[in-house]
Amino acid sequence: MLISLELSTNKQDEWQDITGLVSDTIRKADVENGIVLVYCPHTTAGITINENADPDVVSDVQMRFHEVYPWEHPKYLHMEGNTAAHLKAITVGSSQQVIIQNGALLLGQWQGIFFCEFDGPRKRTVHVKIIED
Amino acid sequence: MLISLELSTNKQDEWQDITGLVSDTIRKADVENGIVLVYCPHTTAGITINENADPDVVSDVQMRFHEVYPWEHPKYLHMEGNTAAHLKAITVGSSQQVIIQNGALLLGQWQGIFFCEFDGPRKRTVHVKIIED
């Protein structure tokens, strides 16, 4: 089963917690056990799974990623000027998988699923693909 | 099929080769062909697949990751003080997939599956989810 979600991002660097959206999708799909693939079809955004309790985790990660993959660099050639966003997207990855157990996402206590915008604001899409057991 | 494994890590930065544990799980599950998802439900640890022949590969990777994502940083805000572990967990990823072929893991000659502890020592869990063909 495939469901596509639409998102709007509001800043250049913005991680949106989409755990609730993905959970709702699983619930509506009425799936008992399996795997869900959360897939980002964009090249300057990605998906990661990490802590969604303290928002300082996300802002610290964004800060350090910005230092490691700076927006401006004397050797960047890509005319669009968003090479840093591609670097970050490749680092976090274009998709993540989560186990579905007894109708719910089997996430760790502190884990959330994030859509990681690296070149917003933009309209974005996330594909949620469910593989039932 | 879902099996959860329990691990204990002994150091802050410690990669444990869990290839044997995952292989045993596949064997006991008596699966012929499919895919296995090896999933880490923690936010300061992750899963990677890389060389398990020369231990200097792991120690070199840990050393350079520590330089790129340092433990101390004047701009980190996260009170728990383990932002570096979150950065490394996001970089390696929270899960990996391996193909199961003829009842065995289809790994490359030099590949092993590692549980990557970035904020130990701790008790940890790894979920092994099998999708049969």
Add this chain to the structure above:
Amino acid sequence: MLISLELSTNKQDEWQDITGLVSDTIRKADVENGIVLVYCPHTTAGITINENADPDVVSDVQMRFHEVYPWEHPKYLHMEGNTAAHLKAITVGSSQQVIIQNGALLLGQWQGIFFCEFDGPRKRTVHVKIIED
């Protein structure tokens, strides 16, 4: 279904766009819907999904990865001398997944699948594993 593709790389750092190869494999397999796992069984190469329109994106990413994970480092211990390639392989990941919808890869408009050689030139293999709905 499992198909293995053979590649030859020609340079130390070389990303090959294998989108067409993977697409052809899906078409020949005559699969309508599901997921494909594109898996690299090597430890100094990986798989990523990113822009395949402007080749400057790939060369910018290779350039910055080379700075972040340099080939030479006073603290590297691994005798083979290719720690940088292991670091990059771990960062991009050993596999990627793509959704198969109506017999085709559901990639974003600018997305392509790349085999990322980090220690070529070499003969390499890519496993394509299809999970049908």
